[in-house]
Amino acid sequence: MAFSQRLGAQFYAKIHSDIRARMEAAGIDLLLLDSNDDVIYTTGFSHYTTERPVVFAITATGAFLLIPELERSHATHQEIAAEPIVYFEFPGIDKPFDVLGRAFAGFKGTVAYSHAISLARVPQIEAAFSNAERVIPSNIVQQMRLKKHPEEIRLHREAARLSDKMVEVGVEMIRDAMRKGGALPSEVEIESYVSRQAMRTMHEEHEDVMLVQGLASGLVYSGQRSAFPHGMPTGNPVKIGESIILSLGCRVGGRAAESERTFFIGEPSKVQQEHYAVAFEAQRMATAALIAGRTCASADNLALAFIRDSGMGEYLLHRVGHGMGIMFHEPPWVEGGDQTILEPGMITSSEPAIFVPDFAGYRIADTVLIAEGGPDSMTVYPRQLDDIVVA
Missing domain, CATH: 3.90.230.10 (Creatinase/methionine aminopeptidase superfamily)
Known part of the structure; x- marks a missing residue:
């Protein structure tokens, strides 16, 4: 019988549940992760990292993945554990983080981003979520990853x-x-x-x-x-x-x-x-x-x-x-x-x-x-x- 590398929907549901519990304890309403390894950990989506942002976004009720158009079919093929939010290109007439911000129109809670995120992207996040109560760094997923399931x-x-x-x-x-x-x-x-x-x-x-x-x-x-x-x-x-x-x-x-x-x-x-x-x-x-x-x-x-x-x-x-x-x-x-x-x-x-x-x-x-x-x-x-x- 062939060895299966796939971690199924049940595994990612467990990961998302754990993230949400930690978000609630930390007072975080929306968490953003953009490193290749965090995206793999939370969604099962593997991609060739370029300048185009790929960002996992999770709230108390939903899990989403911001991806460029060229990754849409790739994400579908991999059956990722998140709902795609698609932008066309980078740097883009319609900027990637602007597309992400519109997907959460009216958001006023606390936004957190991973310590691994590029510092150049922090101002873009702040602009996209201008009505947020706070925009802060968080390492909750990095702490989760220390111990393997x-x-x-x-x-x-x-x-x-x-x-x-x-x-x-x-x-x-x-x-x-x-x-x-x-x-x-x-x-x-x-x-x-x-x-x-x-x-x-x-x-x-x-x-x-x-x-x-x-x-x-x-x-x-x-x-x-x-x-x-x-x-x-x-x-x-x-x-x-x-x-x-x-x-x-x-x-x-x-x-x-x-x-x-x-x-x-x-x-x-x-x-x-x-x-x-x-x-x-x-x-x-x-x-x-x-x-x-x-x-x-x-x-x-x-x-x-x-x-x-x-x-x-x-x-x-x-x-x-x-x-x-x-x-x-x-x-x-x-x-x-x-x-x-x-x-x-x-x-x-x-x-x-x-x-x-x-x-x-x-x-x-x-x-x-x-x-x-x-x-x-x-x-x-x-x-x-x-x-x-x-x-």
Whole structure:
């Protein structure tokens, strides 16, 4: 039976009900959300973000989506959980927010907009709702998104499975080239191949595939280039004696996961093994510390302290991790400055790392669900030294 990516009308009704309860508590009569991820979360509508506004508007009794004419049929096809309000074009003779304002003619209550909204749009909202009692920012939906519903966790698990599969496919591509004795693939060739394979798998095994930006992709960086975090794939070929980082992920039903492993091409040297041992233990400690009731900061402090105590503090360049949901990076932040209390249903990455200049980077990353019984790593690709030598 095919895996369904669709979150049905019942799910969005639950989301809308929760938003309305929070609006009532905050004294908000109309809430406006315009970021791509908020629109996906509240309506199931995925679109290619451009300068044309797409805005979700919700009141105590209705849910609406402001869209340009070119998205009308697209929205209908996706069976969105909102009533369309259509404007023709941007910037428009008839301005998009003027069209939105007329749809709520005579509105005099409190209008709120997401913290993620463009500041340039705030004056347009104020002009469109000139009779409103107040126009204020609100983060109620961002707070909702911290904890995932079971329907969303199901999508994250499938994304995690496919992310592990992407790593497996990338390793096999390198291994196959080594068997044949020919040239080894480049970073960009590996990234392109695994992304195509993941998308092919989705279309073969899933129904109702939600097409989103960043459906399946990642970072592949090897040798000295792996010492640059988030190194974009280049034509740099994989080389025997070097290490390579495969940082790969995808979004299923608009929900993200990522799997990242460091591999050695051929037997690693003693220095490479020492570096990897520190990164391995730091990541194990970080994941184990993602416990409900503790803070995000506590996990970051623990793992980074271990790296510093191991004498490799100079190779630290970033935090332990970040939240994942509709976006690959979203709150909460697993970092010393974030005192958010971890709760069951939150999903974060666990990816402390070290980066040795002019030599190599070493990073292992998992997608971890905060659960009642302890951290639940949804990505499980092996990471012991014997498992990550490609020979």
